[in-house]
Amino acid sequence: xxxxxxxGTVLDLPTYFSRxxxxxxxxxxxxxxxxxxxxxxxxxxAYIQALTGNIIKSGKVxxxxxxxxFDSQSETLGKRxxxxxxxxxxxxxDAKNSYVPGNLKPAYTxxxxxxxxxxxxxx
Numbered sequence: 213x214x215x216x217x218x219x220g221t222v223l224d225l226p227t228y229f230s231r232x233x234x235x236x237x238x239x240x241x242x243x244x245x246x247x248x249x250x251x252x253x254x255x256x257x258a259y260i261q262a263l264t265g266n267i268i269k270s271g272k273v274x275x276x277x278x279x280x281x282f283d284s285q286s287e288t289l290g291k292r293x294x295x296x297x298x299x300x301x302x303x304x305x306d307a308k309n310s311y312v313p314g315n316l317k318p319a320y321t322x323x324x325x326x327x328x329x330x331x332x333x334x335x
Contacts, residue, residue, distance in 0.1 A: 213238075213266040213273070226272035236272060238263075240279035246298035247317060256300075257318035264326045278323055285311055 215223045229236050243259035250256065260278065267273040283299035288311060300323055302314035 213263070213270055224270075226267075226270040230272045235274040237275040237277065238267060238273055239275070239277040241276060242279040242298055243319070245294040246280075246283070247319070248292065248294045248297035253318040257322040260319050260322045260326070264322075264330070268330055276326075278319075282313070288314075 213225050215225055217223055226236055241260075241263055243256040247253040247256045264276060267276050278300055280298045280300070282301050282303050284296035285303060286293075287296040287299075288303045288305060300317055300320035302317065303311050304314035306312045
């Protein structure tokens with residue numbers, strides 16, 4: 213929720229934008245490259261948890277939307293790259309070679325917990 217500016221100062225984004233008296237949403241939020249650099253998914257889950265803690269603490273964010281729910285289809289085909297692993301849920305192929313939800317990643321469980329425990333704070 214904070215941005216380090218080129219001059220070395222830190223900008224508190226929710227506070228800065230609250231002066232416009234408009235809803236403030238954080239969208240497409242996720243750990244850089246999802247779980248690509250950590251196949252346990254713990255870093256991605258920790259990032260989601262830390263970001264959400266900052267969002268709730270600010271009291272000035274009206275919505276938080278994670279980027280992406282599912283990994284890219286190419287990940288299912290074994291083409292793992294930094295651009296395919298952003299999902300909170302893996303994908304798999306079913307018996308008809310259709311893409312269906314696969315394993316839930318730790319970040320999904322963390323995001324689900326945030327929704328169930330803190331949704332009242334976002335209203």
